[in-house]
Amino acid sequence: MSEKITIIGGGNLGSAIAEGLLDSGFIHPAHLTITKRTVATIEYLAAKGAYISSDNAAAVADADYIILAIKPFQIKDVLLQIQPYLTPQKHTIISVVTGVWIKDMVEILGTEFTIFRAMPNTAIAIQQSMTCITAFNASNANKAFVTRLFNQLGKTVFIEENLMDAATVLGACGTAYAMRFIRANIQGGIEIGFSAATASLIAAQTIKGAAQLLLERNTHPEQEIDKVTTPKGCTIAGLNEMEHQGFSSSLIKGVVTSYKKIKSQDM
Numbered sequence: 169m170s171e172k173i174t175i176i177g178g179g180n181l182g183s184a185i186a187e188g189l190l191d192s193g194f195i196h197p198a199h200l201t202i203t204k205r206t207v208a209t210i211e212y213l214a215a216k217g218a219y220i221s222s223d224n225a226a227a228v229a230d231a232d233y234i235i236l237a238i239k240p241f242q243i244k245d246v247l248l249q250i251q252p253y254l255t256p257q258k259h260t261i262i263s264v265v266t267g268v269w270i271k272d273m274v275e276i277l278g279t280e281f282t283i284f285r286a287m288p289n290t291a292i293a294i295q296q297s298m299t300c301i302t303a304f305n306a307s308n309a310n311k312a313f314v315t316r317l318f319n320q321l322g323k324t325v326f327i328e329e330n331l332m333d334a335a336t337v338l339g340a341c342g343t344a345y346a347m348r349f350i351r352a353n354i355q356g357g358i359e360i361g362f363s364a365a366t367a368s369l370i371a372a373q374t375i376k377g378a379a380q381l382l383l384e385r386n387t388h389p390e391q392e393i394d395k396v397t398t399p400k401g402c403t404i405a406g407l408n409e410m411e412h413q414g415f416s417s418s419l420i421k422g423v424v425t426s427y428k429k430i431k432s433q434d435m
């Protein structure tokens with residue numbers, strides 16, 4: 169692959185993206201640069217052959233794709249800093265910055281640039297992210313490249329930008345919802361006799377397997393539930409009790425509450 173990528177902001181997300189791209193062999197290490205103001209924490213990426221730098225301007229000049237992975241309040245200053253070194257013909261911008269809209273970047277960069285917004289989740293650290301992507305001014309080749317890039321780090325789907333907040337809730341907050349669900353399973357497992365360690369293993373692997381069944385078979389959850397629920401059996405008894413206690417309803421209300429909160433914070 170001849171394209172060069174610069175990641176601005178080698179923090180949690182930026183360095184996880186860098187590691188995934190390097191470990192998967194998607195990019196030659198010499199074609200990847202990661203920047204942050206204090207580079208000591210990303211020396212390990214240099215050890216893998218990538219360039220690390222605190223000079224954003226120099227790092228973007230030669231890049232084809234620029235991944236912005238700084239905090240939302242830092243994006244304006246960073247864009248203003250690198251803008252003089254960017255041309256719409258050469259540079260494509262990919263922002264993973266939460267809550268910063270394409271129009272906000274267009275305001276600074278102008279309307280000529282190809283810009284992507286991507287919303288990954290923390291499982292990107294183990295190349296198992298769900299990444300929702302939206303594109304502006306993008307050619308099919310651009311879209312194919314960005315899809316391949318994030319496919320190295322999990323699964324991808326293109327969405328309209330007006331669904332980005334919803335994607336943040338379902339895809340990124342969703343990791344926390346799933347963790348709480350797993351934790352509750354562990355607590356139940358301990359009460360019925362397992363050690364915490366064994367309960368954790370059983371709960372996490374069972375939930376991973378359940379998700380994998382849906383992804384690989386493309387079935388509806390209820391179809392898989394039907395296979396487990398023997399008439400008059402223990403599974404349906406437990407499931408129905410969970411529903412009587414508001415299980416599905418509380419999850420749906422939680423998703424909607426997160427969405428209302430994120431919308432109330434939109435500019």
Ligand SMILES: NC(=O)c1ccc[n+]([C@@H]2O[C@H](COP(=O)([O-])OP(=O)(O)OC[C@H]3O[C@@H](n4cnc5c(N)ncnc54)[C@H](OP(=O)(O)O)[C@@H]3O)[C@@H](O)[C@H]2O)c1
Pocket residue numbers: 176177178179180181182203204205206207224237238239240242246264265266287288289290340
């Ligand atoms: N973590 C996630 O799973 C996740 C998921 C979806 C979206 N996001 C979004 O991704 C962005 C980054 O999140 P994060 O968790 O990775 O934050 P983070 O760990 O704080 O990383 C931000 C990095 O940016 C660097 N930085 C700050 N100013 C810079 C500058 N002028 N030039 C170059 N680098 C600079 C910081 O390092 P120095 O201080 O050394 O410069 C820091 O390492 C956020 O906007 C977040 O909303 C995160």
